Amino acid sequence: MKLAGAPHSLQGRLLALVLGMVLAVWLTTATLTWFDVRGELDELLDGHLAQAAALLVVQQARAFDDEHDGVDAPVLHRYAPKVAFQVFHEGRLVMRSANAPAEPMLAPGAPMKKGFASVRIDGSAWRVFTALGAERDIRVYVGEQEASRASILWAILRSTLGPMLIALPLLGLGVWWAVLRGVAPLRRLGRALGERQPDVLTPVELGDTPAEMAPMLDALNGLFGRIGTLLESERRFTADAAHELRTPIAAIRAQAQVALAETDDGLRRHALHNTLAGCDRATHLVEQLLTLSRLEASAAPARQLVDLGLLARRVVAEVAPRAVAKHQEIELDAAPGCALGGDEALLAVLVRNLVDNAVRYSPPSARIKVRVARQATGAVELVVEDSGPGLAEADLQRLGERFFRVPGSAESGSGLGWSIVRRIAAAHRLELHAQASAELGGLAVRVLGQPGTASV
Amino acid sequence: MRILLAEDDPLLGDGLRAGLRQLGFQVDWVRDGDAAERELRSEPYAAAVLDLGLPRKDGLDVLAAVRRAGVSLPVLVLTARDAVPDRIRGLDTGADDYVVKPVDLDELAARLRALVRRAHGQPQECLSAQDVVLDPAARTVLQGGQPVTLSTREFDLLHVLMLNAGRVLSREQLEQQLYSWGREVESNAVEVHVHHLRRKLGAALIQTVRGVGYMLARAAAA
Numbered sequence: 001m002k003l004a005g006a007p008h009s010l011q012g013r014l015l016a017l018v019l020g021m022v023l024a025v026w027l028t029t030a031t032l033t034w035f036d037v038r039g040e041l042d043e044l045l046d047g048h049l050a051q052a053a054a055l056l057v058v059q060q061a062r063a064f065d066d067e068h069d070g071v072d073a074p075v076l077h078r079y080a081p082k083v084a085f086q087v088f089h090e091g092r093l094v095m096r097s098a099n100a101p102a103e104p105m106l107a108p109g110a111p112m113k114k115g116f117a118s119v120r121i122d123g124s125a126w127r128v129f130t131a132l133g134a135e136r137d138i139r140v141y142v143g144e145q146e147a148s149r150a151s152i153l154w155a156i157l158r159s160t161l162g163p164m165l166i167a168l169p170l171l172g173l174g175v176w177w178a179v180l181r182g183v184a185p186l187r188r189l190g191r192a193l194g195e196r197q198p199d200v201l202t203p204v205e206l207g208d209t210p211a212e213m214a215p216m217l218d219a220l221n222g223l224f225g226r227i228g229t230l231l232e233s234e235r236r237f238t239a240d241a242a243h244e245l246r247t248p249i250a251a252i253r254a255q256a257q258v259a260l261a262e263t264d265d266g267l268r269r270h271a272l273h274n275t276l277a278g279c280d281r282a283t284h285l286v287e288q289l290l291t292l293s294r295l296e297a298s299a300a301p302a303r304q305l306v307d308l309g310l311l312a313r314r315v316v317a318e319v320a321p322r323a324v325a326k327h328q329e330i331e332l333d334a335a336p337g338c339a340l341g342g343d344e345a346l347l348a349v350l351v352r353n354l355v356d357n358a359v360r361y362s363p364p365s366a367r368i369k370v371r372v373a374r375q376a377t378g379a380v381e382l383v384v385e386d387s388g389p390g391l392a393e394a395d396l397q398r399l400g401e402r403f404f405r406v407p408g409s410a411e412s413g414s415g416l417g418w419s420i421v422r423r424i425a426a427a428h429r430l431e432l433h434a435q436a437s438a439e440l441g442g443l444a445v446r447v448l449g450q451p452g453t454a455s456v
Numbered sequence: 457m458r459i460l461l462a463e464d465d466p467l468l469g470d471g472l473r474a475g476l477r478q479l480g481f482q483v484d485w486v487r488d489g490d491a492a493e494r495e496l497r498s499e500p501y502a503a504a505v506l507d508l509g510l511p512r513k514d515g516l517d518v519l520a521a522v523r524r525a526g527v528s529l530p531v532l533v534l535t536a537r538d539a540v541p542d543r544i545r546g547l548d549t550g551a552d553d554y555v556v557k558p559v560d561l562d563e564l565a566a567r568l569r570a571l572v573r574r575a576h577g578q579p580q581e582c583l584s585a586q587d588v589v590l591d592p593a594a595r596t597v598l599q600g601g602q603p604v605t606l607s608t609r610e611f612d613l614l615h616v617l618m619l620n621a622g623r624v625l626s627r628e629q630l631e632q633q634l635y636s637w638g639r640e641v642e643s644n645a646v647e648v649h650v651h652h653l654r655r656k657l658g659a660a661l662i663q664t665v666r667g668v669g670y671m672l673a674r675a676a677a678a
Contacts, residue, residue: 246536250558254471
């Protein structure tokens with residue numbers, strides 16, 4: 001129930017709801033009791049009225065010899081003044097109680113219900129019963145003030161409902177205390193969370209968690225865990241970046257200093273070229289690190305339909321100038337209609353890293369072949385193979401370790417290419433195989449995926 | 457001074473070699489751990505600059521092996537690993553200095569000179585013997601307070617002789633200290649330079665010990 005200005009605390013809510021419910025039930029009970037008791041009382045007293053009237057009729061019928069003026073019956077009961085009777089014989093008042101009027105309480109033609117009627121006499125409400133004698137035209141009226149009924153009713157209700165009324169504030173107190181105790185675990189949780197340092201991400205432990213709070217606590221701890229992992233990977237990224245950038249930056253610095261101090265023009269230009277090459281290398285490393293960091297942070301990649309053949313053509317075209325500069329022979333054999341579902345940008349990064357590696361780690365005049373085709377099983381396959389030195393078995397195992405670069409390689413790579421390739425392949429549910437190339441003698445990398453949009 | 461540079465990164469290695477050469481050092485550059493160990497054990501270097509992340513054999517392993525074999529030359533470790541445990545490990549394995557990349561070339565040269573000085577028991581930067589004062593950093597020579605002009609080779613030769621003042625060095629030893637690989641050494645190059653030095657600084661400065669080699673005395677012979 002929402003009242004304007006209702007308290008916003010859980011405790012207040014519970015208190016208001018419980019007490020409100022109790023109050024409503026009590027009021028309903030009281031009302032029902034009232035009606036019920038009144039009904040019963042009416043019947044009871046009506047019954048008494050009828051009985052009294054009948055008694056009078058009988059009495060009058062038997063001892064009706066002498067003609068008296070109205071006799072006043074004695075007052076016999078504390079309720080007696082509230083009750084009155086009249087006896088008419090052949091239209092003439094024969095006997096009446098002290099408090100009964102002289103005229104008939106009820107006009108002879110007045111409407112009645114089973115002999116009962118409610119009338120007003122001298123400003124008071126009366127309940128009147130009319131009894132007719134079988135012989136001698138005897139008419140008896142017995143009446144009762146409604147007020148007397150009301151006072152009896154109140155007396156009954158007082159004794160029934162009175163204790164409950166006193167109990168109500170006690171109940172309120174009890175409910176308040178119970179709610180206080182009941183809500184205690186929530187307050188404990190609030191306190192525990194409030195006392196924590198802002199950067200603490202260990203799970204929250206509450207000694208005695210109620211069943212309703214357990215899911216919330218689990219979700220909270222899960223959130224802490226996820227945030228912790230995210231922060232950890234960011235920290236690691238920053239540390240890795242700082243570490244790995246040291247050597248490229250040192251190279252730039254050294255070359256620049258050499259250029260500054262160099263008097264020979266040719267050597268100076270050489271040093272300055274090297275400085276630029278160092279900057280390019282550092283840029284490449286930063287981009288790889290950012291890609292990797294983004295891959296680690298994100299969940300599922302976007303879903304597009306990517307034509308792998310077209311993608312490979314674009315990537316090979318971009319990488320080809322470098323291969324040509326190294327006098328390498330690079331070729332692409334792409335079958336049409338080989339589509340994968342996934343993020344186009346990420347898949348481009350994957351293909352570029354593989355082709356880039358082939359160019360980088362193969363010697364000059366090497367051959368590099370890129371192939372996109374559909375397998376007999378319907379899977380889409382990308383193969384990048386080269387006639388370079390290939391990899392030893394042990395090194396094949398270590399591929400994909402962050403910053404692992406094949407020892408003995410003179411080329412400058414970031415060592416992140418494989419980590420990135422593996423991550424993208426995993427996110428797109430692609431199989432990745434690296435083995436010796438039977439055809440060219442170097443390394444062959446195969447990427448397999450289910451076609452269409454079913455990939456992700 | 458002839459030093460060994462062990463660095464696998466091509467750009468950095470090239471830069472360091474060119475830069476140190478500009479500052480007067482003779483530099484031999486190797487690119488992997490096996491070559492580094494081999495050269496350190498066989499050739500007489502005044503000092504070595506050692507990168508830790510070398511292919512084939514890690515720099516620390518090279519250092520440990522070389523120290524075990526009794527090679528005592530000063531080694532300066534130049535690396536990207538900057539964490540304190542790494543520094544401690546490097547120094548305890550036998551490095552004489554531990555420098556984190558990137559490094560200023562002049563600073564690197566100064567540190568190398570300091571290491572070489574210490575190795576020769578030479579607390580001051582400037583070497584002095586008799587009336588000659590040699591400043592390795594500025595590459596100047598003063599005799600009796602007056603500056604003397606020497607060629608690069610003459611300076612290097614005088615430097616080596618003064619570092620080893622009071623000791624006789626053979627012609628082969630002098631050649632090895634002065635010339636990096638790939639330089640053609642004429643058979644009497646050392647004699648020619650000694651002759652030039654005697655002409656410029658006085659005949660009494662460098663003693664010839666027949667059949668053995670040359671020596672520069674700390675104090676003038678009485």
